[in-house]
Amino acid sequence: MDDGIRLRPGTQEDFPAICDLLGVVFHEELTGEAKAAEHDVFEPGRALIADDAGQVAGQAAAYSRELTVPGAVLPAAHISLVGVRPTHRRRGLLTALMRRQLQDIAAAGREPLAVLWASETAIYPRFGYGAAASRLRFSIMNREVRLTAPPPEPAGRLRMDEPAALLSEISKVYDQVRTGRVGWSDRDDRWWRFVLTDPKDGRGGATRRYAAVHDGPGGPTGYALWRVKDGWSSHGPDAVVEVTEVVAADPETYQALWRLLLGIDLTRTVKFSFGAVDEPLLYLVDEPRRLGATLGDALWVRLVDVPAALAGRRYRAPVDVVLEVEDPILPANTGRWRLTGGPDGAACVRTGDPADLTATVTDLGAAYLGGTSLTALAGAGRVRLLTGNDPSLAFGWHRAPSAIEVF
Numbered sequence: 001m002d003d004g005i006r007l008r009p010g011t012q013e014d015f016p017a018i019c020d021l022l023g024v025v026f027h028e029e030l031t032g033e034a035k036a037a038e039h040d041v042f043e044p045g046r047a048l049i050a051d052d053a054g055q056v057a058g059q060a061a062a063y064s065r066e067l068t069v070p071g072a073v074l075p076a077a078h079i080s081l082v083g084v085r086p087t088h089r090r091r092g093l094l095t096a097l098m099r100r101q102l103q104d105i106a107a108a109g110r111e112p113l114a115v116l117w118a119s120e121t122a123i124y125p126r127f128g129y130g131a132a133a134s135r136l137r138f139s140i141m142n143r144e145v146r147l148t149a150p151p152p153e154p155a156g157r158l159r160m161d162e163p164a165a166l167l168s169e170i171s172k173v174y175d176q177v178r179t180g181r182v183g184w185s186d187r188d189d190r191w192w193r194f195v196l197t198d199p200k201d202g203r204g205g206a207t208r209r210y211a212a213v214h215d216g217p218g219g220p221t222g223y224a225l226w227r228v229k230d231g232w233s234s235h236g237p238d239a240v241v242e243v244t245e246v247v248a249a250d251p252e253t254y255q256a257l258w259r260l261l262l263g264i265d266l267t268r269t270v271k272f273s274f275g276a277v278d279e280p281l282l283y284l285v286d287e288p289r290r291l292g293a294t295l296g297d298a299l300w301v302r303l304v305d306v307p308a309a310l311a312g313r314r315y316r317a318p319v320d321v322v323l324e325v326e327d328p329i330l331p332a333n334t335g336r337w338r339l340t341g342g343p344d345g346a347a348c349v350r351t352g353d354p355a356d357l358t359a360t361v362t363d364l365g366a367a368y369l370g371g372t373s374l375t376a377l378a379g380a381g382r383v384r385l386l387t388g389n390d391p392s393l394a395f396g397w398h399r400a401p402s403a404i405e406v407f
Ligand SMILES: CC(=O)SCCNC(=O)CCNC(=O)[C@H](O)C(C)(C)COP(=O)(O)OP(=O)(O)OC[C@H]1O[C@@H](n2cnc3c(N)ncnc32)[C@H](O)[C@@H]1OP(=O)(O)O
Pocket: 025, 026, 079, 080, 081, 082, 083, 084, 085, 088, 089, 090, 091, 092, 093, 094, 095, 096, 116, 117, 118, 119, 120, 122, 123
């Protein structure tokens, strides 16, 4: 990195300059309601700034949130708003920011892992982030699919209202569900405002966001958020339903919400960008091909404290394995670790025993949430399985990790 540039923590006063930088690097000006929502969740002391004679030349932010991992909920630094000015690109600013940010997180000792969404898949592996959760984007021909499950008897009740008016029910259901869904983050009041903010110029020509809550006999059991983009063609109505969230505490609720979303009149397409790789919708319709699913990367995981992260999750099967890890940025992670545990808990300690497996911290991050198989990574030559003691089964989980929101 250039000599004249120094890294420093952000302050509240930096926020306008950070927004300006983000507008430049993401080619979209941050204004009005969206800017206010961003300000609400901004943690000045956790923003790291590359300062060039008073100008914000680059920055990387971190949010303090929890993440559900297999069998547990852990504090995780949620990394976002990363950018370097076009005038300063490819001079090592991002490298310096990423290194310092990881060192700071490790030194604080509170968060064993960091997570992010990547704008481009080539950027983050070099900093130890592995692609840990994928997503399915659906573009559904809703008139061409039928739900195979019959409506339940008695049916629950659906209530539609403004998202803000239903927030207490929505947030309650979300909290109940998210601790069992690997890859989901906690949401306090600020984050709910962030998620539900709905500026008119951010709707892409669609309606405001709608919400529906599903009530079972004991209270709310799920909700859906969506908007609709009107459209007409020579064949008649051609509107598109844009679903943002479907959260259900039980299968009946899930089916009822999708029955609602797929059946809205005057629509011919339903889009949903945050489907899990094992989204039950795939098994709920008679013509799954008409769901138009495409695969993409979602959450990237970086193990900041390897033993704490590995001991902090649970394992699908009993495991007793020695992992040899390489971490050029955080050398405290480098070395051999004995991981023992299973469905009820785990321990991870340094060992001198021979390794069963060697992996970079990037590949361990990819496998951490149970969505990327260590055996598959070995197939690509990235992980080396040295003995017959392969922990791939133990690292898996009963549901694929997923990511419900871009933070
Ligand atoms: C979590 C998030 O916020 S994701 C959003 C990330 N931000 C963006 O995509 C906004 C637009 N892009 C940018 O602002 C910048 O190009 C950044 C932040 C991606 C990179 O910043 P730079 O300071 O140019 O990166 P830096 O000089 O440290 O590059 C480090 C290495 O990464 C590589 N690299 C950097 N950006 C990219 C990229 N977009 N694609 C591929 N490789 C990249 C560089 O080539 C370099 O490799 P080398 O060491 O082998 O030469």
